[in-house]
Amino acid sequence: EGWLSLSHMTADVSMFPFKEWLKCQNKAVKNHKQELSEIAHPQGPYIVRETIARMIALTRGVMCEPEQIVIGTGTQPLIRQLMDVQRNDTRVAIENPGYFRIYQLLKSMNYDVSPAPLDEKGININKVEEIDPNFLFITPSHQFPTGIIMPISRRIELLNWAALSNDRYIVEDDYDSEFKYGTDNIPSLQSLDRNQRVIYTGTFSKTLLPGFRISYMVLPPNLLRVYKKYYSSWIQGSNSFTLYTLHYFIKSEAYARHIKRMNHHYEMKRKNLIKQLRLRFQDGITIKNIPAGLHFLAEFKTERGYEEIEARAKQEQLEIYTIKRFMLKGVTEYNKLELVIGFASIQNEDINEAVDRLYRIMK
Numbered sequence: 001e002g003w004l005s006l007s008h009m010t011a012d013v014s015m016f017p018f019k020e021w022l023k024c025q026n027k028a029v030k031n032h033k034q035e036l037s038e039i040a041h042p043q044g045p046y047i048v049r050e051t052i053a054r055m056i057a058l059t060r061g062v063m064c065e066p067e068q069i070v071i072g073t074g075t076q077p078l079i080r081q082l083m084d085v086q087r088n089d090t091r092v093a094i095e096n097p098g099y100f101r102i103y104q105l106l107k108s109m110n111y112d113v114s115p116a117p118l119d120e121k122g123i124n125i126n127k128v129e130e131i132d133p134n135f136l137f138i139t140p141s142h143q144f145p146t147g148i149i150m151p152i153s154r155r156i157e158l159l160n161w162a163a164l165s166n167d168r169y170i171v172e173d174d175y176d177s178e179f180k181y182g183t184d185n186i187p188s189l190q191s192l193d194r195n196q197r198v199i200y201t202g203t204f205s206k207t208l209l210p211g212f213r214i215s216y217m218v219l220p221p222n223l224l225r226v227y228k229k230y231y232s233s234w235i236q237g238s239n240s241f242t243l244y245t246l247h248y249f250i251k252s253e254a255y256a257r258h259i260k261r262m263n264h265h266y267e268m269k270r271k272n273l274i275k276q277l278r279l280r281f282q283d284g285i286t287i288k289n290i291p292a293g294l295h296f297l298a299e300f301k302t303e304r305g306y307e308e309i310e311a312r313a314k315q316e317q318l319e320i321y322t323i324k325r326f327m328l329k330g331v332t333e334y335n336k337l338e339l340v341i342g343f344a345s346i347q348n349e350d351i352n353e354a355v356d357r358l359y360r361i362m363k
């Protein structure tokens with residue numbers, strides 16, 4: 001029957017409006033041949049930055065000028081650029097469990113990186129004060145991977161903490177903010193920042209396709225000055241053709257329509273998957289049911305350990321990921337088995353079969 005996937009790392013390409021995207025590509029060719037023949041601005045073409053600035057002001061309350069936006073071919077290259085121009089003795093803290101690819105990047109850059117634990121409101125502010133980092137990496141809109149939506153109270157606490165020193169920054173990774181199902185879409189942390197302490201990063205990997213490699217960061221004015229000093233001769237890595245296509249895709253409202261359509265589509269699949277899991281596993285499953293994003297955490301009652309589950313998943317041809325990949329200090333408690341269950345790539349008609357395979361894997 002072939003592989004089925006409950007991966008959290010894929011978008012549902014069957015729903016991507018390629019016809020609309022191609023129309024926007026034609027506009028890009030028609031209107032920007034000259035720009036395509038030139039080297040783009042180090043931060044990316046101005047009109048594309050202007051379109052992104054307008055969009056995130058509308059959707060996320062981010063306050064910025066196009067001059068503050070830096071476009072890049074992914075979140076990692078942008079963070080590398082930002083951190084490459086910081087002092088060697090810079091201290092960094094990141095959520096644990098958290099986005100291990102940024103954790104590994106920062107460690108490979110020889111920074112002193114401390115994983116910081118979460119509580120029910122997101123990153124634990126007391127631990128942050130203890131670590132006393134210069135850069136704090138968080139995902140407040142939908143903590144990755146636990147899904148926690150950071151309440152305003154904790155956001156204010158963090159901003160007050162950052163405001164106490166000129167040498168404290170918060171990197172707000174707003175990844176996964178676009179998909180909310182019935183829960184409120186809290187504006188960005190950056191929208192509350194009055195002290196130039198927040199660096200906002202966003203990506204089109206989940207709302208368009210990860211293969212397009214279009215991400216961006218918004219630098220506060222003081223960091224923008226440092227960036228421009230070091231990167232004045234930098235050649236923008238993104239593909240200008242893709243960027244101008246994105247510009248028309250957003251301006252034509254095709255982007256907004258696509259997100260609306262995907263929200264409904266994902267919400268339907270999420271509901272169906274949770275229903276089938278509950279029916280099948282009864283009280284053998286505990287679902288962290290935060291109605292947002294393209295995955296949720298589920299804890300299973302099973303005697304089997306992580307390695308055994310991963311081996312059995314291969315046998316059953318079911319692509320699943322465990323919480324292990326996000327535990328920056330390695331898995332400590334073995335008395336529970338947690339999976340990150342993604343529902344973007346599984347087709348609705350395959351959900352029952354996928355749940356049956358998962359049941360056989362766990363029992």
Ligand SMILES: Cc1ncc(COP(=O)(O)O)c(/C=N/[C@@H](CCC(=O)O)COc2ccccc2)c1O
Pocket residue numbers: 008009010011073074075076099101139144173175202203204205206209210214215294325344
């Ligand atoms: C916290 C966080 N921040 C940013 C990003 C996006 O990075 P960018 O694409 O470089 O801009 C990811 C991608 N995380 C990826 C991998 C997670 C993992 O390794 O377990 C998952 O990305 C996708 C998920 C659904 C649909 C499409 C892509 C991130 O998990």
